[in-house]
Structures are given as structure tokens and as C-alpha cells.
Amino acid sequence: MTKLLFSLTCILLGWGVYAQTMKFTGVVNDTTNQKPLENVVVMAINLSDSVLLGFTRTNAAGEFLLDNIPFGEMELLFTHPRFADKSYFIIGSELNRDIHIPNVILPNIATELQEVVIYANKEPIFFKGDTLVYQADSFNVKPNAVVEDLLKRLPGIEVDEEGNIKSQGQEVAKVLVDGDEFFGDDPTVATKNLSAEGVQTVEVYETVEDTGDGEETIQVMDVRLKEGAKNGYFGKIAGGSDFQNFYEGEILLNRFKNDLKVSVFGFASNTPNTGFGWSDVRRFGLTNEMDMGYRDGVMFSSGNSRTGLPQNLKGGFYYTDKLGKDLKLGLNYTFNNNTITENTSRNSQYLFADTSFTNTEDNYGFQAQESHSLNFNMEWKIDSLTTLEFEPSVNFTASSRDQIDSSDYFTSSNTRTSGTYVSNFLTSESVDVNSMLRLRRGFKKKDRSLEFEYQYGYSLDDNSTRLLSNITYEPGLGIPDSITDQNKIGSSNTQGHRAYLEFVEPLSKKMKLQFDYKFDYFFGDQSREAFNINGSNEVLDSTFSNNFSNKRFENRIGVAATYETNKDYIMVGADFRNVEIDNHDIWRDTTYRQSVYNILPSMRYTHKFSKSMRLRVNYNTRSSQPSLNQLQPIPDNSNPNRIYEGNPDLIPDYSHNLNINFNNWNAVTGRYIWSGAYAQYNPIAFSSEVTYLSDGRTRSKTINVDGNMYAGVYAGAGINFWKRQLELKPNVNISYSETKNIINVPASGIENLENLTKNANFSGGMEVTFDFDSIRLTLGSEVGYNIPKSTFGNANQPYFRYEYTLRYYHQLPWKMEFETRIDYTVNTNRSAGYNVKPFILNASLGRRFLKTENLIVELKANDIFNQNINIMRDIQSNIITDQTTQVIARYFLLKATLRFNNTKTSEKDEQWHF
Template identity: 25%
Template sequence: MKNLLINKIILILFLTTTVYSQTIKGTITDSLGVVPFATVVIKDKNELIKQFTTSDEKGFYRLQLKKERDTLFLEVSTLIHEPRTVDLSKLKIVNNELMIDFFLKERITNLKEVIIKKAPPILQKKDTLEYNPNSFIDGSEKVVEDLLKKLPGIKVEDNGTIKYKGKEIKKMLLDGDDLFDANYTIGSKNINVDMIEKVQGIENYEENSLLKGIKDSDDVVLNLVLKKGKTDFSGNSTLGYGIEDRYYGTLSGVLVNKKIKAFGLSSFNNVGQNNTPYDFSSEIISLENIKNQNLLSKSLINQGNFNSLLDNNFHRLNNNFYTSLNTLNKVFKKSSFKVNLGFYQDELSRLNKSNSIIFLQNEIIEINETNSLNKRPKLFDANVHFSNKEKDNFHWEYISKINQSELIFNDISSNNNLIQNNNVTTNQFNTSHNINSTLKISEKKAIVTSLHFTKNKLPQSLKTNPPTAIDDLGLLLAANQQSEFQKQFLSINNSYFVSSKKLKYAIHTSYFDLRNSLFSNLLNQNNQSIGNEFRNENIYNIKNLNINPILVYNEKKYSFRIGLNAIYNDLDFNDASEKIKKEAYFIVPKVTAIYKLDTHSSLNYNYSFNQILPEEDRLFSGIIQTSYRDFISNEIRLEYLKTHSHSLSFNHHDFFNLTQFNVAITHDNRPNNYFQETIINQNITVSNQFFAKISNKDYGITVSSEKYIHSLRTTFQLNSSFNLSFDNNILNESDLREIKNKNFTANFTARRGINKKLVIENKTFYLNSNFKVEDEQLNNNFQMLTNQTKILFKSKKFINSNLVGNFISPNLKSNDNYFFLDYEINFTPKNKNLTYSLIGKNLTNNKTFTTVSASDFSTNKGSHNLIERYVMFKITFGF
């Protein structure tokens, strides 16, 4: 009986302990993020406080219940938020734990007198710089990209890449969420600027929440904060039609609520507008492809020259359709499922004419070419991203991407009066899969593991009719070039992070297996192989193991980052003529030092030594035809390309006084490199890349500044660069030629507002390029100048108009100058979501554009046709 009584007492004590040892925990947030130091209390039904605590710096709180919860209430409050209360008896316990997250609303207080002050143009919040768009817009902005171009410290490149304080942004977030991934130009080129409340530039951004405070990050992102009232569902639709059968249309919408965030877009036009992340009309690479450039198969066959010094809306003769859907769903409490879908098709046309004068040692060759180009690309891509963050110390994600494209290109060419019909077909398929996981061991330690697999192939064919004669007698004829690159990549990566107050340490280990293969064959008019010297069948395999420790030390005035990457490579190359196998061990150092002169200014120094293997497009020896007159080949050498890189920069950013100044000096020294040996005659050009241990050096200096002078009510911007580079090549069996190239550019902008009704902006661009061949005493110089003047006039509250004039002198040594005139007037009725626009483009009706360029061995005069003058009427409807 005594033992039975003791057992009952132990059981009662155990049950009592179980009941009263329940844990309540959660996170407190508001519209701006986490809420630190909020008061958390437990009260009984008589409002008596039984327990209390406060949230920590990350908004997290924890309480251990000391009393039965049936009659208890949990209340959270701060001085600036409305209090929130929950009845604990109505909540379900799981494993003796209650997870209760709170979202607090701002406290509304009635005041006797309210003084409204104008929001400052820029506000600093720790690592976040917040722009008030109303302080920078003039009414001509239509999409987010137009706004970003006017914000100090932000620069938009030609391919849509956005830089913040000189660094390329990693993401563009929408209300804090990454909706677009690498293709953020979908948002920047298409989201209506009227939806944006604020733009935030965030430094030291860490995407992985478990690594905040542990991992050292120098990434920068932009966050677009949407206006209140625009966050349920809103959108924009524009339809336009003009003379000469010109049309333009877009339909876009944004949906944001607690569960879903989405952006959808459909656009079509034939006025040169490109609202997509893709560019098939130039050599500009999309952001997605830049990010994965080393994992994609190479394109060898040329697909036409559609480049121009002019903006797309002057010369890009297109027939474009694009649709995109981007959604992010909160499927569980802390998990999300993201889908990005895109479909693109276009038809591009161009008429090019060129006259090239080739300067050789013993002769001068003149080449006249005319090309009637037509390109029809079609592309589909799909991205799926699932992120699981249900556990406080363990997160994982899965990312899958598929991209498939088809391109049909036709060129009716005249090569010194030989007319040929050239047809290129390119099919590309890429797939990529990533699995990433993060384990947070403690507040100062974490482990990240990732698995990455990609596979892609790129078959191409070029058919030429009549065939191109390769030899002088016309016995070897090139009629059908077949080429296919395939690439497969598998990597396993592990990273261990440790942090302390001033030190952060990481060690990265990775293993990857990269397999490349190339098959190519050049056939004659009878579909027979011309010969083994025009055929390739090779496999190139790299197995890599590396260990990369990184140490970061931060002080108030200075910081250092030191990395040593120990690398082991196992190389295997096989083709019909030879087999090469190599192993190598080496160390690659990288050093960064930053000294903060004051809160606005810093000095930065970077040094790195790289040893890079030649890529697969330099590892084939069989000759490949790339166009109706161009052929390429290589000398195969599995040698590491070495580069010593130095940079020293001074940066001053004082955004509150709207002042910034940056100057950077760079130097690259390459002890060895690949060089070009070129043979040119009237009919064909053959280029062979060869490896040599010849030193090349590059020097560069860039200066950028921006200043608002209040007395003049004017903002001034200057971006300039000077580059000096040394290179070598061989031309038509000459000796090795030493070439010095000097390149100077300057871009000056002045923008002034007058009486809030008139804004005048002027942009001037100057380019001076000079090539000099030392031994041949050949000096080739090229200069150009452009000037754009934009006048925005707001005659009434609901009417605004802008006039844009572009003066272009493509060659200052000649009188071939151009002037383009565009005009637009917009009318928005009072209390209406409609805007009516009348647009006139190329009103001076320029029909062709001629430029002159120079190289180390030639001068070229080229021209192309333009989109001729048109007038268009547009209606824009917001909903």
C-alpha cells in the first residue's frame, strides 16, 4: 500500500508538472518587420498580471506557464501599436507548446492639432536607404525603371541590370518578397510607377534568414514598397494604334494579400519596345544567362547583327509578343511556393550595308556587304521554387528551372556582289535543379549544404545557297554547317559559418563534375563531309575539388576580407586526334580592404589572382563556319589563363545633401592568354585562336559624380571612363602585332525644374577610341558625339507633354549628322483612371542611320534602316 501511494503521488506530480510546464512562444511583427522590446503579459479574467516578458531584438518572445491556462489571457502591446489579446483556453497545445505569432497595427491617436510635414526625399534606416519617389519624379515616368534612373545612387544599364552604390543588385523585392528571381527586369520594365510608395536600397542583405548576423554579406537589393490601397489587386492596360499600322498594347496586374503575391503581364508591339528580360536583337545577355553563363552551352554560328548606337524605339523593327505570370504563395505558416512562367516570340528585321577597308602590310582590301536579315525567336521558360521554413533552426528549398527556345534566322547576303541565301536554325534546351538546406547550430554557427544539377544542349545548323568557296579554285564548297554543344554539371557544396563580435569565419568546400561535348561537321552541296579538318567530335571533362576558407574582420573604421581557395582539378580531353589528361593543385588568393574615412566616405582595395581553364569554345581544332564568309578554329591547349587584378576606389555617398562621388583605378595583368590569328581575303575570313605566354595589361579609371545645386535648382551627373589596353594578334601571316587601344567616354547630364511646370534635361555623350599598331605605325581614330534634350511641360493639372530632341554625330570627322524629334502629350481627366496620349516618333523622318567605326586593322562604314515616322494614339486605363 505504501508503494502504491508513493506511485500515485509521483503520477500526480508528473501530471501537474506537465500541465504547468507549457511553453508559449512566437514572433511579433508589424508592417515594417519585426517588433523588438514589445511587452508580453499574461493576465487572468480580473485583469491581474500573472507573468510578463518582452520580445528580443528579432521580435521573438518565450514564456513558461506557471498556472493552468483555462482562465488566462495573453496580451501584446507597445506605445505605438494597438494591443492584441488572445484567450489561451481556446488554443490547442502541441507537444506542450503554444506557437502564437502576433501582427500589430499602428496605434491611432486623436490629437488636438496635427502638423503634416513633407516627407524627406531620402531617409536612412541602418543599412536601408529609403527614397520618396515624389521628390524625384517629373510626370514623364511610366514604369519603375523610369523612376530608378532618376534616383541618386542607382544606375540602370542597357540590359536592365540595376546597380546600387556601384554594386549590381542581387534581387529586386516586391514588398519584401523575391517574386522575380534573377529576371527582375520583368518588374522594373513593367510595374506601373503609380503603384510605388517607396524604393528601398538595402546593403549587407542576407537572403537566408538563418544566416543573418552569422554570414558576412556585401550583397545589395532594392525593395519596392507598394502603396496602401494598391495591395489587393490593381493593374494597368494600354492600347495604342498609329499610322503605318503601328500598334502597342500591355496588360499588367499586381495581386497582394496575406497568402498570395502575384504579377502578371502580357504585351505586344511593333514599335521597337522591349518589355521582356530577353534580347535577341543585340549581343546583350539577359540577367538570367549572366548569372549562369558558365553553365550554358556556347552558340558558335552567327545569328545576325542587329546592334545600333540608337535606342530600340528608333531601329528595332519587331513584331513582339510576351506574356509572364509570377506568383508567390504562402502555402504554410512559414513556407512559400513560387512559380515563374514566361513565353516570348518575336520577328525582327533589318537591312544592313557596310563598306570595310582592311589595311594589310602589302595591300589594302575593300569588302562591300549587304544583308537583309530576318530573325524569328520563340522561347518558353518555367521556374518553380519551394521554400520550407517551418522549423526555427532548419530551412530547406528546392528550385527547378526549364528553358527551351527556338530561333530561325534568314540572311540574304551580298558579299562583294556574290548573293547568297543563308538559313540558321538554333534549338536550345536547359534544365536546372537545386536543393539547398541550412542548419543553424547556435546563434553564432550554421551549416549550409547544396546540390546543383544542370543539363543543356544547343544544336545549330547553317545552310548556305549557293555554297561558299573556301579555296581559290572553288573546289571546296561549304553548304551545310552542323554544330551541337552539350553540357552537364553536377556540384555538391558545403559551407560552415562562425561569427563573433568582430570576426566572421567561413569555410566552403565543393566538388563538381563538368562534362562538355561538341560535335560539328561541315558538308558540301552534296551533303558530304568536306574533310576531317572541318569536323569536330570531342569530350571535355573537368573534376574539381576546392576548399575555400574566408576570414572577415570588421572594425568601426576598417574591415578586411581574406580568402584562400585551394583547388584540385582533374582534366580529361578527348577528340579524334589526341587525348590529354592533366592534374593540377594550386591556391587562388583574394583580398579586400575597406577603410571608412567618415560616415559618408571610404577607401576600398581589392586584389585577386585567378587561374581559369579555357572554355569549350576554345577547345576545338576543326574549322567551323559561323556565317556566309566567316570561319573559326583553335589551337588546343589545356593551359590555365592567369590574371592578377587590382582595384583601388574612393567612394563618397551623402544622399541627404544629394551628393555622391566615386573614382576607381583598375589594373589587370595577364601573363598568358589566347590570341587571334586572322586571314582575310575578298571572299572569306578565317580566325584561329592560339595560346601564348605573352603578357597583356589593362589600365582603367572611372569617375562618376552627382550633385544637386539648390541655388540653380539643377542636378548634375557625370560618368566617365578611360581605358588603356595592350593586345597582340597576327593578320594575314604577319609577325605578332602589338596593339595599343585607348578608349575614353564621358556622359554629362544636367536636369532643372522651373516653376513646377517646366523640367529641362540635357544629356551629352562623347566617345574617343584610338587604335595604334606599334611596328606598322598604323593609327586609327574614331570619335562620336550625341546630345539629347528633353523638355517636360505641365500646362494644366491634368495635362503634361514632353518634347525630346536627339542630335547624333556618329563620326566627328564627317558631316553625317542626325537629328531625331519625338513628342508626346498626355491628358488625364479629373477623378478618372483613364489617360489619353498622342505620340509622335521620329518626326524628322530619318530612314537610315550610318556609323563609322575603327579597329586595329580596318575602318568600317555601316548603315541600317530605321522605324520611319509615325503618330500613335494611346489609351491607358488603371484599375
């Protein structure tokens, strides 16, 4: 019999609890004569167990009526002896319990059906298996909105100012477009540029990734485009300036045709809208590191977190296509040229049992970076059971940083004891190469599978630094001044190989066994050479020079069992791991060898109370390796006030992690709730040993401690009134942590004192949104209370933080629109000069032009009252630090944005819309 291609019909999924049955009506015709077809058998078959739910036959007019069918996921099968069968897959819905299919056409037996008929879901939110699906058209956005604007309207989705996304209170680690990464690992290219109008659904699901330190469950968001958005051209061109200091410009061109997707983009800006993506922030180092080594406290920031004065030029292209039915190729390239200038002021209080001192700092930093990233991916379906994937990537980065730090130390009586001037100028070039090869093999036996994966990674970093520091002490202290003038040359290269083999064997329809084996080999080498400058001579300083290598072999074998029913999924497993570590201090010809054995248990459980209510429990154990910087056994004097030294005796850490999540949705009322709890316990953790010298300077190194723990609970909800014109969104977050470190104070006779830092944070807020045809108003408030406590010193200074927000959007007559945002932050109990209360007011007024309204001209005002500043508090054991960093404040832009697209009714017919 000719192979059948079933038509799929996705009908509304719902959670209705009032009606218990569905009714199907329609007319059936034959494919040849287009006439009503009599005596067609219409059957409703339950998908989960193939039970016949009901059946009927068509009458002489081809009409059928099938009612009293219980809600659920089912196949609606049409069959007749003279024609081929046809199936529709139905997902039951309370809102559309009466389904009418006006023209069911049965194909000829000798003809293979080519067309897939799709009926769009109309319910705004539903679960498809374990995937949470949002119907984009169910959420109103402003004209010419981008994907990020749409995400901000989705219940349970949060998007911050940098474009970072959370779903149900948890971070979204990856964003895809139609199942593929769009421009590599920078999802903001998609969310900030693609039009919301072309989005069909937004899907959020969890997946398990191997991080090298263990398995980690992450959230993935997949933006699925409408069929019409996959064929044709679309894009945007935008530019704005104040014609004096600030500018923004961007261009995005897309050519989509079925499986072919080609995109080109460019971006240039020196405003807070820099286009920095998630990966840029990590790679470019936009976060200030106040110290080297492990940070075991809490950081709390408010205000605009996009610090510094940036300039950004960014561009790239993206390509993906299917060659034939079985081969899919993808290629993308991204170029970045960035600079950022930072001016930071910092006040640090060092609190001891019998005394205290204060360090004030002013820092200037300028850094520049240019990078080129190229990613390729191939997916080849060798046959119906075998798939081969290949994903190589290469990244080249050249960067420089000029940093000048000036600091002063004061006693508890505010008497100055010393001052420090430090200048560092660093240049570096790095290359990163990674590749992944994966072979998946299925079998004729359902659910049996075999997977092999090989990964290779290589990185090389060469850098040079000029260090100049001058420490001066007040007369009478008897401490000589100290001057350092050094040239430093550094090199680091690492390479790793990983092989992974997994086999899954089904024991029954509900139960499976999984066996896996992983082998890791890692080699890293790091050399540092410091030369003291004496006139025209350079003399090697062995104190700050060394060559160190780290070699690791890891073998891991695991087994897991899964059991799955319609309502429950449970996985229980464990890995046994052995790591052989060989650390070699080459200059001193000293070797540190370690053998580490671990058992790494894991468990995942999901319970579906109903189609709209889920409980997820995830427990795992993880173990990560120390970095080369943490192992290198020489001091780093880049900041002579805070000297860090590696520790070659470090062993891998080990942690138990528990996450619990609960979600409940009601699509009829639009109400939802999400909540969760988490806990982490580290019987082996990385921490720090800090020695406080008599002149206020510190020396630290990373050590292993036991007993660190972190825990918290969080919850949020959405409650709608007046046909969803009013929405209340309360949220609460409670967290608690206990971390240990070791403190030495030789001048006070304190040695190897274990310091326990406890921190409790309570925060909660409410957001109220009024949503009418042309007006949207959101009022929000949040309060946070932080209680730090340390067993050493007096770092027990609770403080409050208050944040108030207002967002207002109004569609005015004459195609005009007005938008404003107010942020007011109140900081309390900070150091003198840091209890600021910035009031930030942004506003824009724009007008849409052209018949399609795709041209927008707007006047934008940022921080009208010129009060924007970044404020951060950092608590580390007995140190409390308040910090402010300069950010871009008031500016005005006149900006124009043109969006364009074309629609195709045939290959020869194109209609352009501007």
C-alpha cells in the same frame, strides 16, 4: 514568460552634423484600461554595445521626457512590473531630432503582442546597414508613372533605353520585387509595368555570387511595395496604333493578398518598345557578331542601339505564396515569340605596315524565336535553425535564322579584287534544365553556420544549316573562283554537377573564420557533320566534320577570415584549385589531357566614415574555362571570308580584379558623389591568332596570351540649388586597355608577330535639370575621345563623339501633359558615309480622364525628322570597322492606357478605382 513580439518603429535616418542629441516625448497607457500609466521606466540603449544612453520615468499623466540622447541606432525600451515590455528601434536623424510618440500602449503580461507599429521614414536617402535605401514618396514623378520612371529620378541611378540599370556607375545585375524575382530573370516586366505609386522603398545592395569561375560581387536592386499595394487588385491595359503599320498592346493583372502574389501579363508590339528584357537580348542574339571567337578590342556605338525591325509577342504568369508560417512557394512561366529583321552595312579597314585593303559588306538577316521558360522555387523553414531551398527551371527554345551577306574587297588604290555572296539558313531547337538545392543550418552559438548546396545543369541543342557561298576573283589575279554548297547537322549537349559545402565559425564578436569546399564535374559533347551537295548526292566533308568531347573535374578548397566593427569590415581569403581536363577528338582519336593548379586569393574591405560616406575595396581572382566552340579543332566556314577554328590546347584563363568605390551623400542638401576605379590584369588570357590570306580572307583561332590589362576611373555627382529646383549632374569616365594577339601574313613573310593594341577613352558630360511644380527640363551633353593604337599596322585614328540631349515634361491645364525628347549625335573621323549626325526628335501629347485620372489617351510621335540610325565603331588590333544598322525611324501612335486598382479596408469592403 510569454514570448514577446517587439513593435518596430523606423524613424528618420540622417547625417546631420549640427545637432548632436535627440529628445523623446510621449504618453504611455496600459492595454486594459487605456489609462495613463505612471512610473514606467523609459530607457535608451545603444544597439551596438548595449550601453545605457539615458533613462526617465513617466509622471502621473503617463507623460515622459527623455532628452540629451546622442545620435545613433538605439532601442527605446518601455518597462513596468505589471505589464510586458515594449521596444522601439530608433535610427537617429538630424531632421527629426525631436521624436514624439503620442500613444505607447504596454501589453498585458499574459497577452502576446500581435500588432507591429511602423512609422515611415521621411528622409529621401539613407543607409540601412550596407543597403542604400531610397524613400519612393520623396521623389516626385509624373502621374501614372511606372517603376522605371521612378528609378530615373533617384540620385545615382541611371536607366538606359533598353531598361538596363546602373547604380553609382556600376551595373545592377538583378532586380527583385519584395525580395523575389518577378517573372524570372526579366526585371523589365516589373520596372516597365508596376506602378511607382505602390513603391515604398527602392533598396540597393551588394552580394557575392558564385559564377563557377570564381566569386563575383554584384549589385542587386529590391523594389519594396507599400503594405496597401500588397492587398488587392491592380494592373493596366494599354493599346496603340497608327492604324497602318505599327502597334503596341500590353496587359498586366495583379492580385496581391499579404504573402500571396499572382500576376499575369501579355505584350505585343512591332515598335522600338518591344518589351525585350535583358535576358531576351542575350538569348535572342540581338547584338551583331562580326566575327567568331575572342574579341580583344573596343566597341563604341551611338544612336539607337535597339537595332533591326522587331515583332514581339510575350506573355506569362507569376505566383508566390506562403503556405503556413514555414513554407514559401513560387512559380512563373514566360512565353516569347519574336522576330527581327536586320539590314546592316559595314566598312572594314585592314591596316598593315606596308599596305592596306578595305572590305565593304551589306548584310540581311531575319531571325525568329519561340521560347517557353518555367521556374519554380521553394523555401522551407524546417525549424528555427534550418532552411531548405529548391529552385528548378526549364527552358525550351526553337529558332531559325536566314542570313545573306554580300561583300567586296578593295586594295589601297580602291581596286576591287574579289566579291563574296554567302547565304546561311539555320534552324535549331534547344532545351536547358537547371536545378539548385540548398540547405542552411544555424546553431545556438551566434554566427555559426553550415551550408550545403548542390546544382545540376543540362542542355541539349540540335541544329541544321544550309550554306551556299560563292567567291569570285577579278581576272588577272590567277585565283580560281570558289563555290560551296553544304548541308550541316550539329548537336551539342552538356551536363554539370556541382557540390558546395561552407562552414562559418565565430572566433569572437568581431571575427569569423570560413571554410569551404567545392566539387565540379562537367561533360560536354559537340558533333558537327558537313555534307557537300553534288546534284542529288551528299558527300561527307571530313574537313568540316568532327565529334569532340570535353570532360572536367574540379576540386577547390578555401579559407577566409572576416573582421567587422561598427566602421570597418574586412575579409581576406584564398582558394586552392585543381582542374583535371580531358579533351577528346573522337574522329581523330586524339586526347588532350591537362592538369591545372591555381591559388585564387580574395579580399573585401568596407570603411564607413559616417552613416553617409562609404569606401569599398574588392579584390578577387577568377579563372574561366574555354567553351566547346573554342576547343573544337575543326574550321567553321559559315562565313568563308572569316574562318574560325577551335584550339583543344587552350587552358583556363586567370585574372586579377580590383574594384574601388566611394560614395558620399548629404540628405539635407540632396548633394551626392559617387566614384570608383577598376583594374584587371590577365597573366593568362584568351585572345586570337589571325592569319591574313592573300585574297583578303582570314583564318583565326583562340589562343592563350599573357599580359592583357584593363583599367579605368569614373565619377559622378549631384548638386542641388534653389530648394532642389535646379540640379547639376557632372560625370567623367577614363578607361585604358592593352590587349595582345598574334598575327600572320604569309605573303609578307610575317609569322607569329605579337600585336599590342592600346586604347584610351576619355569621356565626360554634364546634365542640368530644372524641376518645378508642373515643368521638368533636363539638358545634357557628353563628349567622348577615343585613341586607339596598334603596334602592327596603322590603326591609330583618334576620333570624337558628341551627344546632346533635351528632355522636357509639362503638366498642362485641363489634365493634359506634353513630353518631348531630343537626341543629337555627332560622329567624326569615320569612314566615308559613316560620319552621320542624326537629330532625333520624339514627342507626345496626352490627356488624363476619369475622376482618378487613370485613363490616359496620348498621341506619340517617334523620330519626327526620320533620321534615326544605329552607328557603331569596332576596333580590333589592326582592323577598324564602321557599321550602320537599320532601325525603326518615324512613326506615330494613338495610344490609350487604363490603370486600375482597388483598396480594401476590410475583407468585405472593396473600392475599385479606374
